């Protein structure tokens with residue numbers, strides 16, 4: 001269910017974007033892949049408020065924090081990383097993790113997302129008897145509750161159009177051992193719906209060297225990797241990330257000339273998060289977004305939301321922005337989506353099903 005606030009924001013943005021009333025339903029109806037969405041960045045504001053004031057609230061949350069949850073205009077990178085702990089303080093127990101997973105999937109389903117790679121940082125919390133493994137189990141319970149297909153051996157079933165996979169995130173605040181545990185967990189749960197590992201978190205903290213052993217292990221095991229890259233300027237880290245040759249990269253906003261050329265040469269697909277990058281000021285304006293340069297260079301790209309709850313966006317809206325700011329037609333957006341099937345961490349059988357869905361839409 002979309003909150004009133006989100007609906008108003010989307011409508012006003014659509015008006016500003018001059019997307020015709022006819023085009024929004026067409027963009028919404030288009031099959032879409034979402035490859036970069038953080039679970040706790042997808043939480044509905046209504047759910048956060050419910051958790052904050054309801055019986056479920058087990059942690060103290062100040063009025064100021066509550067206010068900043070509701071006020072959605074200011075979302076600089078610093079502000080985002082001030083807000084995540086507030087959200088995390090509300091999404092602590094297994095039942096809540098299951099709820100927010102189910103709700104996130106319901107929201108993507110409404111947006112006609114046919115394949116979702118949802119990512120989240122497995123968390124331990126002794127207070128709630130939560131281990132990284134039981135956290136992931138709670139996410140799976142959300143997949144079950146939403147009735148989606150998420151295991152690699154799933155057959156196509158009537159009425160089940162959405163395929164979901166889970167990526168386990170390493171948070172840059174974590175130490176080398178915690179990062180290693182996450183990779184091990186991803187490997188252990190590879191047949192149960194975990195399709196890869198992500199490195200995310202506040203780009204201003206943490207050293208790349210801390211995560212390298214875990215990320216190298218993932219590569220050795222054949223666990224697909226995606227890395228948040230260049231959200232802030234850090235040429236050395238960007239070079240080292242490119243050298244690791246992950247399967248995908250997220251953002252790549254602040255690249256110097258040499259790193260930009262290395263990215264283009266690498267052919268590594270980029271998860272593009274338009275609204276997120278402008279809101280967090282990693283990119284100065286939509287029209288200056290590097291999406292245009294990558295798209296024109298025929299570099300593999302996929303449009304994503306990052307944190308649709310936090311940024312009050314949706315994949316349909318991101319498509320509308322690409323249509324308006326960069327002149328992409330519906331056909332070009334569909335073709336871009338179909339190409340991205342090859343960048344997913346899904347098994348071949350699922351990729352084939354997705355190609356079928358896009359081929360139908362292209363006819």
Ligand SMILES: CNc1ncnc2c1ncn2[C@@H]1O[C@H](COP(=O)(O)O)[C@@H](O)[C@H]1O
Pocket residue numbers: 038039040041080084119120121122169171172200201202203228231276280306307
């Ligand atoms: C805005 N740009 C961003 N850059 C880097 N990391 C981000 C992010 N947005 C979200 N996250 C990462 O995702 C976590 C929340 O979801 P989960 O608790 O894992 O489900 C954040 O704590 C952060 O580590």
Ligand SMILES: [Zn+2]
Pocket residue numbers: 036038200228250306
């Ligand atoms: Zn992200």
